[in-house]
Amino acid sequence: MKFFIDTANLDQIREAQSLGVLDGVTTNPSLMAKEGITGTNNILKHYVAICNLVDGDVSAEVISTDYEGMVREGESLAELHHQIVVKLPMIKDGIRAAKYFSDKGIRTNVTLVFSAGQALLAAKAGATYVSPFIGRLDDISTDGLNLIEEIKTIYENYGYETQILAASIRHTMHIIDCAKIGADVMTGPLSVIEGLLKHPLTDIGLAKFLADYEKGNK
Numbered sequence: 001m002k003f004f005i006d007t008a009n010l011d012q013i014r015e016a017q018s019l020g021v022l023d024g025v026t027t028n029p030s031l032m033a034k035e036g037i038t039g040t041n042n043i044l045k046h047y048v049a050i051c052n053l054v055d056g057d058v059s060a061e062v063i064s065t066d067y068e069g070m071v072r073e074g075e076s077l078a079e080l081h082h083q084i085v086v087k088l089p090m091i092k093d094g095i096r097a098a099k100y101f102s103d104k105g106i107r108t109n110v111t112l113v114f115s116a117g118q119a120l121l122a123a124k125a126g127a128t129y130v131s132p133f134i135g136r137l138d139d140i141s142t143d144g145l146n147l148i149e150e151i152k153t154i155y156e157n158y159g160y161e162t163q164i165l166a167a168s169i170r171h172t173m174h175i176i177d178c179a180k181i182g183a184d185v186m187t188g189p190l191s192v193i194e195g196l197l198k199h200p201l202t203d204i205g206l207a208k209f210l211a212d213y214e215k216g217n218k
Contacts, residue, residue: 002163006187007190008035019194024058026059027059056083058081060085060087061111062097070094070097074108086106087109090114090121098122109130110122123162144174169186174192
């Protein structure tokens with residue numbers, strides 16, 4: 001499973017990168033705004049700064065909701081850096097744009113996916129990644145993990161190469177459950193990734209080892 005961090009915060013990206021397990025970054029307009037990054041030029045510069053911090057893919061989202069606008073923005077984003085993956089919304093024109101970019105050899109991430117049918121269309125259009133938002137489904141009492149299972153089954157049935165990027169990850173068990181199902185990628189905040197490090201028995205065991213060492217060296 002690939003680990004992506006979902007943020008626009010450079011310090012958090014550096015911290016995740018320092019763990020040695022980071023494979024990429026996902027961002028969106030909300031995350032940019034959270035860091036106070038506004039204006040097209042500043043946003044584009046920030047994408048390049050992120051690419052310079054990591055070795056893997058960086059999803060950069062278009063703002064347009066019409067086909068022509070998505071193509072125009074997507075081509076500009078793709079030219080910024082070879083690590084950029086153009087992030088498109090799961091709407092009619094978004095699927096058209098995904099097909100256009102696929103034919104041009106430009107990688108895409110179709111986002112805001114909430115059904116297996118949407119994921120199937122994204123794969124048919126040649127998307128590199130599809131991003132089902134499991135946490136937001138959980139928020140409305142719908143089983144987000146079941147969606148990952150459905151997409152996995154459909155993709156395996158037909159040999160689609162589109163990678164399942166489990167998004168809206170809220171806690172560590174989301175990561176573990178997605179890994180059990182076989183999601184290709186997870187993306188979530190730094191706190192959730194670091195949460196995988198924690199177990200009380202690890203802390204207890206380490207404390208005992210250190211205490212025994214101190215006793216033996218007195």
